[in-house]
Structures are given as structure tokens and as C-alpha cells.
Amino acid sequence: MISPLRSRGAAAAALLCTTLPTLAADAISGAVQQRSLNWHAIVMFFIFVAFTLGITWWASRRTRSTKDFYAAGGGISGFQNGLAIAGDYMSAASFLGISALVMTSGFDGLIYSIGFLVGWPIITFLVAERLRNLGKFTFADVASYRLAQTPVRTFAAVGTLVVVALYLIAQMVGAGKLIQLLFGMSYSSAVIMVGVLMVLYVTFGGMLATTWVQIIKAIMLLAGATFMAVMVLAASGFSFEAMFQTAVAGHPKALAIMSPGGLVSNPVDAISLGVGLMFGTAGLPHILMRFFTVKNAKEARKSVFVATGFIGYFYILTFIIGFGAIMLVLGKPEFTETIMKDGNPVQQLIGGANMAAVHLAGAVGGDYFLGFISAVAFATILAVVSGLALSGASAVSHDLYANVFARGHADEAREIRVSKIATVVLGIVAIVLGIVFENQNVAFMVGLAFAIAASANFPVLFLSMFWKGLTTRGAVIGGLVGLISAVVMIVLGPAVWVKTLGHAAAIFPYENPAIFSMPLAFISIWIVSVLDTSARGAREKALFLPQFIRAMTGIGAEGAAQH
Amino acid sequence: MDETLIRRIQDNPKFTELVRKKTSLGWLLSIVMLAIYYGFILVIAFSPTTLGTPLFAGSVTTIGIPAGVVIIVSAFVITGIYVRRANTEFDQLNAELVKEVHS
Numbered sequence: 001m002i003s004p005l006r007s008r009g010a011a012a013a014a015l016l017c018t019t020l021p022t023l024a025a026d027a028i029s030g031a032v033q034q035r036s037l038n039w040h041a042i043v044m045f046f047i048f049v050a051f052t053l054g055i056t057w058w059a060s061r062r063t064r065s066t067k068d069f070y071a072a073g074g075g076i077s078g079f080q081n082g083l084a085i086a087g088d089y090m091s092a093a094s095f096l097g098i099s100a101l102v103m104t105s106g107f108d109g110l111i112y113s114i115g116f117l118v119g120w121p122i123i124t125f126l127v128a129e130r131l132r133n134l135g136k137f138t139f140a141d142v143a144s145y146r147l148a149q150t151p152v153r154t155f156a157a158v159g160t161l162v163v164v165a166l167y168l169i170a171q172m173v174g175a176g177k178l179i180q181l182l183f184g185m186s187y188s189s190a191v192i193m194v195g196v197l198m199v200l201y202v203t204f205g206g207m208l209a210t211t212w213v214q215i216i217k218a219i220m221l222l223a224g225a226t227f228m229a230v231m232v233l234a235a236s237g238f239s240f241e242a243m244f245q246t247a248v249a250g251h252p253k254a255l256a257i258m259s260p261g262g263l264v265s266n267p268v269d270a271i272s273l274g275v276g277l278m279f280g281t282a283g284l285p286h287i288l289m290r291f292f293t294v295k296n297a298k299e300a301r302k303s304v305f306v307a308t309g310f311i312g313y314f315y316i317l318t319f320i321i322g323f324g325a326i327m328l329v330l331g332k333p334e335f336t337e338t339i340m341k342d343g344n345p346v347q348q349l350i351g352g353a354n355m356a357a358v359h360l361a362g363a364v365g366g367d368y369f370l371g372f373i374s375a376v377a378f379a380t381i382l383a384v385v386s387g388l389a390l391s392g393a394s395a396v397s398h399d400l401y402a403n404v405f406a407r408g409h410a411d412e413a414r415e416i417r418v419s420k421i422a423t424v425v426l427g428i429v430a431i432v433l434g435i436v437f438e439n440q441n442v443a444f445m446v447g448l449a450f451a452i453a454a455s456a457n458f459p460v461l462f463l464s465m466f467w468k469g470l471t472t473r474g475a476v477i478g479g480l481v482g483l484i485s486a487v488v489m490i491v492l493g494p495a496v497w498v499k500t501l502g503h504a505a506a507i508f509p510y511e512n513p514a515i516f517s518m519p520l521a522f523i524s525i526w527i528v529s530v531l532d533t534s535a536r537g538a539r540e541k542a543l544f545l546p547q548f549i550r551a552m553t554g555i556g557a558e559g560a561a562q563h
Numbered sequence: 564m565d566e567t568l569i570r571r572i573q574d575n576p577k578f579t580e581l582v583r584k585k586t587s588l589g590w591l592l593s594i595v596m597l598a599i600y601y602g603f604i605l606v607i608a609f610s611p612t613t614l615g616t617p618l619f620a621g622s623v624t625t626i627g628i629p630a631g632v633v634i635i636v637s638a639f640v641i642t643g644i645y646v647r648r649a650n651t652e653f654d655q656l657n658a659e660l661v662k663e664v665h666s
Contacts, residue, residue, distance in 0.1 A: 107614070110631040111607060117635055118600040121642045125589035129649070244623045258625045259615025260607045267608035274604055298650050305639075305646040312635040319631075549572050552582055553657055555664075 037184040040371025041378075045183070048220075048379050049197065052213045059205035059212065066412050069206035069419060070137035070394050071292040074558065076211055078299035082306025084211045085290050087218030088387050089116070089281075089307070090314050092174065092380045093446065095221065098315070099357040102322020103330055106247075106257025109322050113315035119278035120311065124304040127282050129297035130465045130551040136558050138391075139288040139457065140399045143464045146543035148472040148536065150404050152460075155476045157395040157404075159457045159483060160285040163449045164392035165433075167286075168385060168426070170445040172434030175381040181351045182358065182374040191434040194382060199427035201386045202393065203420040207293060210386045217383040220376045222310065225317040228357070228373075231364035232324030247326040257326070269510050276514030280450030283458030286391035297554050318357075325356040328363045335359045389426050396422035444495035447512070451490060455482035455517035463525055465551060468544040471537035474529025482521025489513030568664060577660040585653050592641050599634055 063069050076084070094116065102109030135141040140156030172191055179190035201209050236243035244258065251257050281287065291300050329335045329349065337350045349355055361373035397419035402410035410418075460479040463470045490496055492508040510516075529537070550556045572578050606613055614627030 107625070107627050107631075110628070111604075114600065114603065114631060114634050117638050118596055121596045121638050121645075122593050124642050125593050125645055240628075241622055241624050244628075248623050255623065258623055259627055260611040267605070270604050270608055271601065274600065278600075298654055301646045301649055305642050308642045309639050312639050316632065316635060545573070546569055549569060549578075552585065553572070553578070553660060555568075555572070555661060 038182060038371065038374060040367050041183050041374035042371075044371050044375035045378050048216075048375055052209075052216065052379075052382075053200065055212045055216075056201050056205035056209040059209035063204075063206040063208055066137070066398070066415050068208065069416050070289070070390075070398060072207040072211055074293065074295055076293040078294055078302030079306050080211070080215055081290055081294050081299070081303035083218045083310065084214040084293075085287060085303060085307035086310035086314070087214035087221075087380075087383055088287055088290070089311055090218060090221055090380070091171075091384050092178065092377050094314070095225070095318065095380065096178075096354045096357055096377065098318045099322045099325060099360075100353040100355075102319055103325040103356040104353055105261050106251070106253070106322075106326075107259055108261045110315075110319055111260065113318065115274050115277045116281075117308070117312055117315060118274075119281040120304060120308040122278060123282050124301060124308070126462070127288075127465075128291055128300045128304050129554075131288060131461075132291045132294065132297045132300035133551050133554045133557040134465070134547065135292055137289070137292055137398050138394050139285055139461055140395070140403075143460050143475065144403075145464065146540050146547050147464070147470070147475060148540075149408070151472055151476045153399040153403050155479050156457070156460070157399040159283075159452065159460075159479065160395035160399075161392055162483070163283075163285060163453050163457065164388050164395070164426075165429075166445045166449040166452070168388050168392070168430045169433050169437055170442050170449075171381055171385050171388070172430050173437050173440075173442045175378070175385070176434060176438065178381070179378060181355065182377060187438055188435055192431055194385060195427045195431035195434070197382055198385045198389050198430070199424055201382075202390045202423045207289075207390060210383075210390050211290075211293060213379075213386060214383045217376070217379045218310070220372075221380060222314060222317075224361070224369075224373050224376050225314060225321060227369070228324065228360060228364055229317045229320040232320055232327070232360075235324070235327065235364075243320075243323055243327065247323045250331065251326050252331075266510075268515065269512055272510060272512035272515035275518060276447075276450050276454050276512050278454075279458045279518060280454035280514065283453030283456070283461065284450075285395065285453075285457065286387040288461075289387075289391050289394065292558070296557070321357055321360060324364070325360045329356060329359045335363075385430070389423055389430070392426050393419045393422040441500050444490060444500065447495065448487065448490045451486040451513050451517060452483055454514045455486040455521050456480070459518065459521040459525055463522070465547075467529075468541055468548075469529050470525065471529045471532040471534075471540050473532045473534070473537065474525045474527075477528045478521050478523075478525025481524040482517055485520050486513050486517040489517055571664045572660070575660055575664060577656055577663065581653060581656050581660060584656070585649065588645060588648060592645050596638065596641055599637060603630070603634060 062073070065073075067073055098109050098113055101112060131139065131142055134145055138156070138160070140153045140160070143156050144152035172194060175194045176187040176191040179185055179194075180187050183190070185193075201213055205212075233240075233243065236246060248255055248257065253261075291303070294300050294303055335350055336347050338345050338347050340346070349359065351358075358370065358373055358377070362370035365372075397415050401418045402408065402415045456479045459482055460475045464475065489508045489510075490513055492506065493513065494506040494509075494511055497503050497506045497508075614625060614630060616626045618624045618626055618629065
């Protein structure tokens with residue numbers, strides 16, 4: 001059984017390595033079989049849904065103005081926001097995907113976790129407080145602060161919608177397959193349920209409900225993961241050395257799981273991945289939006305500190321959980337099934353490698369805990385898609401409708417109505433695309449979302465805050481260069497050209513384009529801005545000083561709502 | 564913000580001090596974090612066996628494990644250093660500046 005396990009591990013690793021944040025979608029890239037109904041999980045999930053709908057009802061009574069709707073009235077505390085940001089980041093992908101990666105490849109899983117984490121300090125130092133001081137509801141507020149509203153907001157809205165759509169499709173497909181596996185429901189009913197609940201949370205409860213759903217889910221996930229990690233450590237007498245010894249003895253790769261393996265053998269791809277993760281995080285619209293829910297720059301800083309702590313803690317837990325899965329799940333007959341792959345019988349974990357954490361939950365905590373973890377995985381997807389939907393809807397209503405179409409003179413009630421309509425439309429689109437893409441390999445989509453965030457959104461946002469010389473022309477043209485080059489490189493690269501379109505060899509050799517596409521965007525923005533001698537460009541450069549003063553001191557920044 | 568207020572802030576030595584302290588600490592800590600992370604990636608790419616060295620004679624635990632955990636903790640600690648200084652010292656300076664230019 002060693003060789004099939006190994007090849008399965010290698011295949012999983014190769015998949016996972018392509019585009020890191022795609023883990024959940026990956027997990028679920030093949031055909032999955034529907035299981036018998038898992039009642040424990042279903043009951044616990046419906047308790048979660050009932051409770052969060054109650055919160056949505058409560059939030060809807062407190063959501064009146066646009067500020068309430070987009071930014072929870074600015075009344076979220078730094079600690080709460082930190083938990084919500086951590087919740088946005090601790091997706092089902094990270095939880096199931098990284099623990100599976102640790103199970104199949106050991107140490108390599110830790111390398112990925114670290115890549116996910118190290119962007120956060122940079123966001124704290126360079127982005128968080130300037131963003132909070134300059135913006136109101138969306139990152140486009142900041143990017144267009146001293147530039148021409150129509151072109152820059154349109155560009156930022158396109159960047160937002162593309163990132164949101166890709167992320168959303170990957171989550172929808174992941175949700176459908178995961179729920180099929182965990183709950184025994186049909187794929188389409190799962191996708192429809194996720195879409196409908198997402199629309200309910202966002203349209204009725206706005207940012208307030210979305211934030212609390214995220215916080216509750218983050219607490220549930222952290223509590224569940226902590227319990228699993230403690231049980232794993234208890235099984236090895238609270239000795240890491242003993243845990244690693246048992247794991248090495250039981251793993252087909254033996255001692256190799258304790259050192260870096262083949263995943264990061266290509267330095268260009270490894271660094272490119274790191275660049276994409278680090279700066280992509282700083283360009284994800286649904287994460288950036290969270291900085292407007294707190295009162296001031298001080299709370300914004302505090303929230304990233306709290307988020308970094310919880311995310312770091314969570315990755316240490318997933319590492320222990322992955323080793324726990326090696327000890328207690330991997331190769332055990334009760335968790336293994338035989339499937340046919342390319343005409344050969346292959347042994348794998350029931351439901352695939354990404355079920356590692358779920359099986360481990362059953363092994364250490366019995367059926368009820370298994371149900372709990374399954375419900376948490378579902379809740380995680382629900383919370384993440386709600387944040388995405390709100391972010392996409394605000395790009396439509398706040399950026400395109402209120403500031404481009406109505407030239408900043410939109411009536412608040414009407415703006416909120418546009419946002420709700422946009423949410424419903426996004427929900428329908430997400431459900432339809434979720435069903436359309438059921439049997440497609442969508443693993444590249446989250447990677448593409450991160451690459452676009454790093455190559456289009458981040459350079460424009462960063463230079464708008466840091467570089468006096470940025471002009472509208474530079475931002476729009478350079479940003480588009482970043483967006484298009486990231487898309488083209490991913491399409492011509494191994495993830496799409498070979499794995500999705502089935503060609504023999506990739507035209508662009510690397511899985512991760514960020515190391516090329518991001519500098520390309522920066523250089524294009526720089527050249528076009530420098531060459532821009534228009535009167536408008538000169539005016540925009542002159543407006544940098546007042547913007548810089550506000551970014552630094554917070555004088556004139558949006559305050560918290562007065563209720 | 565009107566012209567006179569902008570001029571008053573710009574000419575205030577506390578503003579210069581705030582900008583200098585905040586940006587230099589921010590960039591310094593960013594460089595530290597980038598150096599730690601890309602240093603780690605380069606070690607993995609060019610000398611993978613280094614991290615596979617046993618922690619002590621006869622152990623299965625390798626140097627890579629505590630190294631990885633230390634990086635995770637360092638991200639948290641570095642963020643903490645910045646947030647602590649910004650939320651006390653820099654915000655204090657900022658409050659004084661705002662008071663001076665508005666008086």
C-alpha cells in the first residue's frame with residue numbers, strides 16, 4: 001500500500017502546491033460520492049443557522065444608514081474585528097487543506113502556513129492605519145482619494161468584482177462537494193442553500209450580521225481545533241518528540257516528513273507564491289473592507305495584531321492536527337477506501353486527503369464531535385461567502401452606483417437598495433456558476449484571485465498612499481496591466497493550460513505569476529504616471545500632501561457612528 | 564483641510580517627528596519580517612537538508628520544527644512591537660500635534 005499512498009500524496013501535494021489558498025476547492029476537485037445522511041452534523045449546522053439568522057434579525061434592526069450597512073456603523077471593537085479578520089482568513093481551505101497537506105507531506109505543510117501568515121505584519125505596518133484614516137467603506141475610496149473618481153473607481157470595482165467572483169465560485173463548488181461528503185445532501189441543494197443563506201445575512205444584516213457570523217464561526221473553529229490538538233497531544237503523553245516518533249514510524253515517507261520535501265524545490269515558484277500570498281492578502285477587497293468597521297486607526301492596528309495572533313495560533317494547531325491524522329487516521333482500515341483511478345485501484349482516505357481533519361475529529365471525539373467539526377466546516381464557508389458577497393455588492397452600490405453613476409449625490413436609502421439588489425444578483429450568479437462548474441477543476445481560481453489582488457488592487461492602493469507621483473492615468477493603465485498579465489500568466493501556466501485545458505506542456509512555466517505580474521504593474525504605473533504631463537496629473541500630485549497628512553494623523557478621517 | 568491648517572501641520576516639528584518615527588519603524592519591521600521569511604524560503608530552496616538536521620542526537624524532531632514555530636511567533640511579536648509603540652507613543656505625539664494645530 002505504500003506506493004499508491006505515496007503517489008496519491010504526491011498528486012495531492014502537487015495540486016495543493018499550485019495555488020495555495022485553493023486548498024478547499026482542491027480537496028474537492030474530483031468526483032465525490034454522496035454519503036448517507038449525517039444527522040449529528042445536520043442538527044448542529046441547523047442550530048448554527050438558526051442562531052445566526054437570529055443575529056441577522058437583531059442586526060437588521062440596527063442597520064439604517066449606509067455606514068451601518070457597509071461598516072457596521074464603525075462600532076466594531078479592535079478585538080472583535082481581529083477575530084472577524086481571522087475568521088475571513090481561516091477558511092475551510094486553510095483548515096482542511098493545510099491539515100491534509102501536513103498529513104501527506106509533514107513539514108511542507110508548515111512552510112505553507114508560514115506563507116499565509118507573514119503578510120499580516122506587513123499589512124499592519126504599511127496598510128491598516130492609512131487605509132482606515134483615508135477610506136470610508138471600500139478600498140476604492142482610498143485609491144481614488146485624490147484621483148479622478150470615474151476611471152479609478154471603475155477600475156477598483158472591476159478589480160473587486162473579479163476577485164470576489166473567482167473566490168466565490170471556488171467557495172461555492174467547494175461547499176457543494178464538501179457538504180455532499182459531510183452531510184450526505186445533494187450538490188445542488190447544498191449550493192442553493194449556501195447562496196440563499198448568504199443573501200439573507202447580507203441583505204438583512206449588512207456588515208454587522210456578516211461580522212458577527214464571522215466572529216462566531218471563528219470561535220467555534222478555534223475551539224474545535226484546540227480540542228483536537230489537545231487530544232492529539234494527550235495521545236502522545238504531551239511530548240512532541242513522542243508524537244513525531246509515532247508519526248514517522250507510521251508514515252510511508254518515514255523521516256522525510258520531518259524536513260522540507262519536494263514542494264518548494266523550485267525557488268522561483270516558491271518566492272512567487274510567497275509574494276502572491278503576502279501582497280495578495282493586502283489587496284483582498286473583503287479583508288480591506290473590515291478596516292472600516294472600527295472606530296479609528298488605533299483600533300485598526302489592534303485588530304490586525306489580534307488577527308495575526310489567532311491566525312498564527314490556528315496554523316500551529318493545524319500542524320498538530322495534521323500529525324495527529326498521521327498517527328490516528330492515516331492507513332487505518334476504518335478510514336481507508338479503495339477507489340478506481342485511471343483503471344487502477346488506489347487506496348485513499350475516505351473522501352480524499354482533505355478529509356483528514358474530519359476523520360481525526362471522529363477518532364478523537366466520537367460522532368458528536370465529528371458532527372460539530374463538519375458543521376464548523378460548513379459554517380466557515382457560509383461566513384466567508386457572506387463577506388465576499390458584501391464586498392462585491394459594495395463595489396457595485398458604493399463605487400459604481402453612488403460615486404460613478406450618481407456622481408456622489410446618491411440618496412442613502414437608494415444606495416442601500418442598490419446594494420441589496422446587487423447582493424441578490426450576486427447570490428443568483430454564484431448559485432448558477434456553482435452548479436455550472438460542478439465538474440470543473442476550479443483549483444486555480446482562488447490562486448488567480450490572490451494573484452489579481454496582488455498585481456492589480458495592491459499596487460494601485462499602495463502607490464496611492466505612498467507615492468506622490470501617482471496619477472489617474474498611471475493607476476488605471478498600470479493596474480490593468482497587472483490584472484491582465486496575472487490572468488494571462490495563470491491561463492498559460494500549468495494550473496489552467498495543463499490541468500484544466502488538458503494541453504501537454506505549459507506555455508508559461510510557473511504556477512504562481514505574482515513575482516512577474518506584480519512588478520510589471522508597479523513599473524507600468526510608474527512609467528505612465530511619470531510620463532503623464534496633463535494638467536489633471538499635476539493637480540493630483542499637488543493633492544498628495546493633504547492626503548498624506550490625513551493618512552498620518554487621522555485629521556478629517558471618518559469617525560464612528562453616533563449611536 | 565484648508566491651506567493654513569495644512570501649512571501649520573507641515574511646519575510643526577511634531578508632525579515631522581511623527582512621520583519620521585512611524586515610517587522608519589514601519590519600514591524597519593517590514594524589512595525584518597521580509598528578511599526572516601525570504602531567508603527561510605531561500606534556505607529551503609538551496610539547502611533543504613539544513614532544516615532536516617535533528618534537534619539533538621537521536622531525536623526525530625528536526626531544527627525545522629522549532630524554526631517554523633519561531634517564525635510564526637516572530638510575526639506576532641513584531642506586529643505587537645509596532646502596535647504597542649504606535650498605540651502609545653505615536654498616538655500621544657499625534658494627539659499633541661492635533662491639539663497644537665487646532666489651538
